[in-house]
Amino acid sequence: MTRAMDAMRERDSGQPVLLPDSMLHACVLMNADAALLERAAALRTEGVRWIHTGSVAAFVAGRLELACDAARRLIDVPIAGADAASLPVARSDLQHEAHYAWPLSSDSFTPCEAIARMDGDLVSLWTRAPASADLLSKLVAATGFSAGRFEFHSLDESKATDLALATHAAMAAVMLMNEVGGAVCVGGYLSSANAREATFAVAASLDSTGTLHDWQYEARIPGSSGNEASAAEDLGPYFSRRSRSLTDDPAGLIPDAAHTFARESFIDEIARDNQRDPVSFRLDHLDPVEQDGARALIDTIAERAAWGGKPRQTRNTAIVHGRGFAFDEHKRDAETPAYSAWIVDLDVNRLTGDVAVNRVAAGRASGRRRLGNMAGVPARLIAAAASRALGLQLTARPSHDETPDAQAVSHELALAPSSTLPAEIVTESIDASPAAAAIANALFDATGVRFRAPPFTPERVRAALDGSASSFVGAPKRGRRSLKALLAAGGVGGVIGLACSLWPLRAPIEPIEPIARPLASTWSEATIARGREVAEFGDCAVCHTAPGGAVNAGGLGLETPFGMVYTTNLTPDPKTGIGNWSFAAFDRAMRQGISRDGHHLYPAFPYTAFTKMSEADMTALYAYLMSQPAVENAPPPTRLPFPLNQRALVAGWNALYLKQGEFKPDPTRSAQWNRGQYLVDGAGHCSACHSPRNMLGAEKGGRLYMTGGSAEGWVAPSLVGNSKAPVKWTEQALYDYLKTGFSPEHGVAAGPMAPVVASLSTLPEADVRAMAHYVASLSDTSDAAKPTQVAQHKPDAVTLQGLDSGRRIFEGACAVCHAVTGGVGNFGVRPLLALNTSVSESTPDNLLKVIQNGIDAPATDALGYMPGFRDSFDDSQMAELVTYIRATFAPNEAPWKDLEQASARVRKHAH
Template sequence: MANALYDATGVRFRSPPFSPARVRASLQARRDRGKRRWWWAGALAVTGLLATLWPWRASLAPVSRPATNLYSAETIERGRLVAEAGDCAVCHTAEEGLTNVGGRPFETPFGTLYSTNLTPDPDTGIGNWSYAAFERAMREGISRDGRHLYPAFPYTDFAKLSNADMQALYAYLMAQPAVAAPAPDNDLRFPFNVRSMMAGWNTLFHRDRTFQPDPARSPQWNRGAYLFEGAGHCGACHTPRNLFGAEKTGQARLAGALVDGWEAPALTADSRAPVAWTEESLFQYLRTGRSDFHGVAGGPMAPVVAGLAELPESDVRAIAHYVATQMDAPASATEAQQRQARERLAASAEPVGQEAGQRVFDGACASCHADGAAASFTGARQSLALNTNLHSERPDNVIQSILGGVHVEGVAGGGEMPAFSHSLSNRQVSDLVHYLRARFAPGETPWKDVGRTVAEIRREHNQQP
């Protein structure tokens, strides 16, 4: 050891300049410094977590409503398009109610929520909200008074909006007529009615980040992703949720879900469509509310299409392009897909043992949906052999369409179907649904418990105002 030290330093030691005691003391000092560093790091982490979980947030001071000439017409128009892309009026307008005054009920597994007043009324709306308060609600889910909002209001998606779009949306809403209309009280079960619990939910499931373009993707893809994931909040309907009401991730993302009694189908390669979607058919569906190879937009999707009709065509094409990449869909129909569609149209033969359903079909449906039929009072003319809903694992959308009809308001040529809830009994609807499945989706497994589902959906229709 002494020779090694001499070779390294040129100094001859009689004994090594260290001892076991010194080594132990040095190592203990290092351990103590390490423990202190870990202690401070842990304390900082816990402090940050507590700050995030702290359930009470400060209220923001009320302000006077911005002057009508504060924002330019161009900014207000941009905000209107953001609102159309986000379907703000759809959720914040009650049945037969005034636009954006709130009061629409939303049935959730945790109870009933009601949308709030989005007009610039200072007492019951957002008329005394500053832009800072509005942005905090949109990005963090915190109301002006500091209360936590529930994620039925999809701030988890709206957080992705750009600053320019957020400011334009605020300008547009503040430029609308003010209407005094207090929102009904929510009816949530305990403990879900305790808003402060949302602090922990946000910590687990919310990330307040604006959209970041993918440099490896095209501008069209990034524009579509921004609209789809942000203002459009499409995943809020098309993604199943976990026990805490948060959207599932991984393979479950965009795998389809039930919304307001309607099935929002999968937007992945697992789509149940009998003929695969293409980018062009997605565009036609989103732009016009119908696709010859898939069907007509109905239920909650109908107002979405009406809103998209207000956007520039390039934006709708961008959304279709982005969705097509999620579904691994080609740009346009291949010759094989066209042949497959013709074969399905030709294969819809009368099923055996479905005479009761056939009689209902002939009396109520054949005038529009029989092969070669020309609709007289609707724009349907839709072949059911290619209808995606008839190939689903659930009969809900078919039953909803029969009982409540199909209405695509604001979209010319979208097609209308009358409601049959007052002319067909539960038994007749059940027989018809079984017949439609057997005739137009003969390769699929027959649906179970159709009668029970018909009764449940009819009760929901009867309870609607």
């Protein structure tokens, strides 16, 4: 494949140069000393190759922008002696003042094109240098090729080029072509000698109320005009009583990101010096009417990132965590202002200086709150901007708590693996302009050191922290046995005994003080909407709504092997619900199973799964629940037999089975897979029903994960390889079932799954697909039977011998919808019983429940209803019917026994 280089035309013909798509582009370094060459050789940028051959030193890549970006990363190093942590500050009469710097190299790039490619034995060279004998002799000497192998093509002279530079470019193109073995285009030269810095001096004072009174801002390029009359008038987005802004940059070399870096770093300094929250301080200085779109964006990003939450802990005492915020507003050449806000979470290794950006929550918006359109910042821009600020090659992808294929707000970042393409070059865009400031502010939060110029390389961070290791070495671990090991040594039988003996001696758990119910306006509409989705994934209303009762008002009785447990009131009623719960109290209950007043919750409430939820999702769920109508309703108290009625015993259970900590994504898996596992194991708590439990009621994991369990007297079938389903669950079948309540290969959602599907049906398709994708990955379906093969399989005559009574009942009551060839479809979908999971299960309970009670509340309206026959057939007839169904539609499975007694049991416990 070839392409026309329209920007370059041959001098004689005037036609564009035709070159292969595989051609590489080179940015050549000039004035490179030994130290610079050494740093260049050590620089690792995916998709970019460093070549030093003879007198030519260059970065080569598939696009010129990538090669130039690598070169600028090398050159954009602050001037020695002007360390960012200790720049001198000019004196002023204002309370706060600081200086910042931003490295510039855009004016040091000199375009100069030359192209070399191999055409058989010939070396074709396009150049603006004359095809002189001197150039030819230099090429022969540099390559060892004979003079007859070179063919010269002259480029047009529309672009003035220095003759010496054009000659050097021609030489470089040929030598680089020889090294890479393919076509190379030299795009230009970058000189470290011309690199400069923009400097910023900012000062401000606050009045007695803590509001900005004076604001002074100066930006200059050393050696520029020095003429203040040419200053720009951009005063920034924040209100102050007296403002002055001067920018001496006649050539427009200072990028917007540099101004944002200086302004947002300084605002952060002022806020922290005055013990003010950096986000709240900014909001206090944005106009509530004219900038309400900006305020809505900041609120949403702060809530999405769970700003102000508990500090992140790490076991490594050398690692410190920090969070930083930055905001930008552009008004130039736009009818409505555009906004961008970033929150960065990072870790700093105080011994090595390495900085790891873990997460970025970033969004953009324009205009007023109602008129604007808020969206997330694309992952490629986030990766590019963070890479540039840190001098690393990073990748970004939506966080595990983001819906796939949506415009994500939160992203997880990591070092780019060798197989990853390089991040996109940072363009001058408001989307990415807050990046450097947010990272610098996070670095200050982590280390207490203010970095006043990018890039924040490990060498500069380590130097600023003095590389002191003495205070960060952890104390030696004392030898001790964990509680889990101690209990294991004593056997499971000792667990209850140990807990019973210790619980009276435990200090009571401190209650968390009640608060006044927060107003719904405390949170953004986007956060409340997200909280509704989290609640639907968690099926909150399914368990916390009694029959005929108000939604989430509690009172539903849950049958457990230990007795009846009644669900609590989740509405924001201060007397009987959670209206006086702070977020800290709610978070503790969700992650640790401890109520606001300090008593333990029984693990029928799946806090063992909810502990995996992200803090942002937990915040959104709290916001949603607090924004709903308050309902005063006191559910029946849960009363279990002794000693299970002693709630403090749950502490021993938690010590064994509660594994706290948010979900950690698997970096080797896809974003969709991680999103699916996060939903399945976290808010969705699927294993709570679909995994077996031990004698103490804890889920069995490992190889027994998702191999089948029970819920409210129903069998929750296995979803993995040991499933009794005639056809194995595939990703598409799982998606169909979860999204619509019906899979032609498995049947209709009934019992406890019906309301679960009713919730999932309202949620984003990509999230439900992610759940199906993850669950399907747990099984190998390569040799699974085809649905048509199973459906067409017929039992032999011996199998059906003596089942005439059951056959007559089936033909009279069931065949109209469930004939072997499919029913008439008058009542919705027509499940084939040969493919129905309930017919192939090891117990008849699910099938008996459906036949007796019917399906009067289908998951979705499209499924239709099924009448119940509990009043039409007695237990003997039920047994005959079920025996016939099992023998006809699951002939390879063993007959069920004691069906009459099973029918009586199901009839007795119907609810």
